[in-house]
Amino acid sequence: MRFEAFMAACLYDPSAGFFAAGPLRSTKSGDFLTSPEVSPWFGRTIARHVEAERDRLSAHDGFVVAEVGAGSGSLIDALRGALTTPVPAIWVADASPAAREQLRRSTPDDHVVESLDELPRPIVGVIIANELLDNLPVALVVRTADTWQERSVAVNDHGRFVLVPAGARPEVVAWADEFATPTPDGGLVEVQLDAGRWLRSALDALTAGSLLVFDYGGTAEELAPRRTQGTLRTYRAHHLGPDPLHAPGETDVTVDVNFTALEAMARKAGADVEVLRQDDYLARWGLRDTVSSLRQRELAIARDGGTMKRLMLRAEHTDAQTLLHPRGLGDFRVLIARK
Ligand SMILES: C[S@@+](CC[C@H](N)C(=O)[O-])C[C@H]1O[C@@H](n2cnc3c(N)ncnc32)[C@H](O)[C@@H]1O
Secondary structure, three states: OEHHHHHHHHHHOOOOOHHHHOOOOOOOOOOOOOHHHHOOHHHHHHHHHHHHHHHHOOOOOOEEEEEEOOOOOHHHHHHHHHOOOOOOEEEEEOOOHHHHHHHHHHOOOOEEEOOHHHOOOOEEEEEEEEOOHHHOOOEEEEEEOOEEEEEEEEEOOOOOEEEEEEOOOHHHHHHHHHHOOOOOOOOEEEEOHHHHHHHHHHHHHEEEEEEEEEEOEEOHHHHHHHOOOOOOEEEEOOEEOOOOOOOOOOOEEEOOEEHHHHHHHHHHOOOEEEEEEHHHHHHHOOHHHHHHHHHHHHHHHHHHOOHHHHHHHHHHHHHHHHOOOOOOHHHOEEEEEEO
């Protein structure tokens, strides 16, 4: 089978997929820790951007905030709590039944659905996706001389999944030629057609407003050094997991997102596009000032001797600062596509 079909089954198969069949994954006790799980200041800072968009679009009726791949709801909960006035409607989507159950519990007034396709259309407002596009199925290609060869998944004589060469489809070759050169001979590239389709569909739904995509990855140029081994990997219980072929359904299968490809798709869809580092984006909406004011409050309380309050402020300060770490979450990328 094509690698996309294998990856889709690993993640979304209704009876055995990592997201579809298991417990809620994006929590401290789960398999990975994301920005909104690290600190509520992630959602609170995005709320400032959302409010600016609401002001910009005040002539339109029915402003909507939608989050796709909302996980536990930690981003949307913090965002909602930081809005100065409530927005008319919040929609949250997640492919995982466990996540949807948690979202229904924690956000009873929101509309909870399974995917982008079920959001109302047209949307005026803001659509957000944090660490979603790195999970969308990819095709795998290997550079051979001056062309590309695909890798599919087969079963060998010992009953094991293995990668086997397959002819490359024209759309896969076109993507690799445009967004993955140069690649050394034998180098591996993940072709992210589904991520582009997702972005296109989100922008088609949005008549006015912004789409915000947060994820790990980089521009095509920044990803060049990773095109020898590729970036395909798995996570389980907060650690790198086994080869994706070895434990299907038991691990998060993920890749670094190619933001140049997303940017090109967003421009094609008629949006104004910007790609920033996450630390720069959060600083633009005031997070550095928030971090220093948390520190000032912590120091002031230290002088007055309130130990419990001081420790809580210190934890809040440290967590908020983690979002800005230049080699950690701060190094994530944010695509802002505005219509
Ligand atoms: C890495 S988690 C991130 C969760 C949350 N955004 C966060 O930052 O904590 C990815 C989430 O996206 C969901 N997901 C994956 N593919 C999806 C899709 N195609 N549509 C909707 N949700 C999806 C998964 O179930 C999972 O909850």
